[in-house]
Amino acid sequence: MITVKNNHIATPGPNLSAVPAWGPSVGRRLGLFSNKECARLANSATIVRFTKGLTIYRERQDTDAVFVIVTGVVKAYKAIPAGSQRIAAFLFPDDVFGLSEEGKYTNSAKAVTSVTAYRIPASALKRLLFQDASIGFHVICKLCDELRGMERHAFLVSRRGALGRLAMFLQMIERYEGCNASGTGEVYLPMSRSDIGEYVALSPEVVSRSFRRLATLGLIGMRDKRHVKILDRVQFDELVRQAP
Amino acid sequence: MITVKNNHIATPGPNLSAVPAWGPSVGRRLGLFSNKECARLANSATIVRFTKGLTIYRERQDTDAVFVIVTGVVKAYKAIPAGSQRIAAFLFPDDVFGLSEEGKYTNSAKAVTSVTAYRIPASALKRLLFQDASIGFHVICKLCDELRGMERHAFLVSRRGALGRLAMFLQMIERYEGCNASGTGEVYLPMSRSDIGEYVALSPEVVSRSFRRLATLGLIGMRDKRHVKILDRVQFDELVRQAP
DNA sequence: CGTTTAATTGAGGAAAGTCAAGTGAAGTGG
């Protein structure tokens, strides 16, 4: 873990984005904090960098800080006896992780790509939350958003068909990349096939086969393993909607 | 929906319980709010009663209020095209629901048993959260707790074996009833077999068969369909732990 | 350029879903 001085970075401070909890739905994620709030958080934060593949923390370890991602992708996962693991969530820029604990982290966290993040000591965060109701309110909005994300994940995994699970997964990733889309309409998958399998609860083999089937059905096109384009939006959405 | 005047009820106000987010783990849920905070929330709240089976709200409906359960059990679910539904969560006393929305409810909610709850208008809650950082902080703790619950649900559903899913489900219910346990060591299941199936993502038939298998294996005993006792705790926990 | 790792593809077996029928319990009305 490399710690960087704040003033070397362009961002004004850690921010969280979420689909607004109150008020009209705009259908996409927005930054929650005001510049003043960002600055306040930045005072208690340091910037850290994690190289791809680095384990940021392990489950059951004492919680000393929470993280807010600036760039990169993180996975939160639980190890299971068989030596394998289940991924609870992928975290993207403006997401927070390391928060949902009880003195100990409940998941392990690992950098899927190279990651830049703000590190906020738990004690400092607690102090800020008691001092500043506005920051607290926006954290609540973010947590509601994460709660919806988790709900979607549970819903995704509860589906029976592999195709539907994968389609819904692509839709979720697309939602995250919606703001900073490259304009090509492509979805970029920063994680491995195994990671996808561990998230959607399918073996890597079935993930592979299902991508193939989606492609041969003409629903998606694949420039390479990591760039997926949704070709037939109507049928694709239909697949996400229907039950199996 | 029946609205009751506040002063007819013994409870001092809506409370939320959770496994503490900060500080040492005590392994069980505790009330978060101080008496003063409860009173403050009570000022903005009314008490409502829902008869068993009543739909409290539907997904996509405008969010006008959140609810805190005093007694009874509620299910939050999504309808799926096939006419069936998937249950996202069961809510118990001192749980909050109706919060994780964006101007609209994202789930439907229905009373599994008769329910008494506090109803807090969304506008009043928002105002309170901006005024009182301490209430905000405790709401954050509660949301972290719910986040862990959702995480567990996704993990549960991602398991392959029906027995493991059911065992983990029983463990989750037991955790909720741990505080107000009857001392007999029994777990009470207030919901139907279909509801269980819609929560753990199994057909009611498999739920039935799996309960039976757990019983014939000697892991559990069943006084009747709704009273389950865990007989062999060691083997039971082992089943929960192991992957399949 | 060679080695290692990830990803794909194929064949066989286990597990849950579906359909259909039977059993039990709860609530209703005479």
Add this chain to the structure above:
DNA sequence: CCACTTCACTTGACTTTCCTCAATTAAACG
């Protein structure tokens, strides 16, 4: 109070789907 209706639950036979194991191909890395 009892017979009846109804709904939830259970049980069995059959089909579908995914997991496992194994082999091959492609890609990433030094």
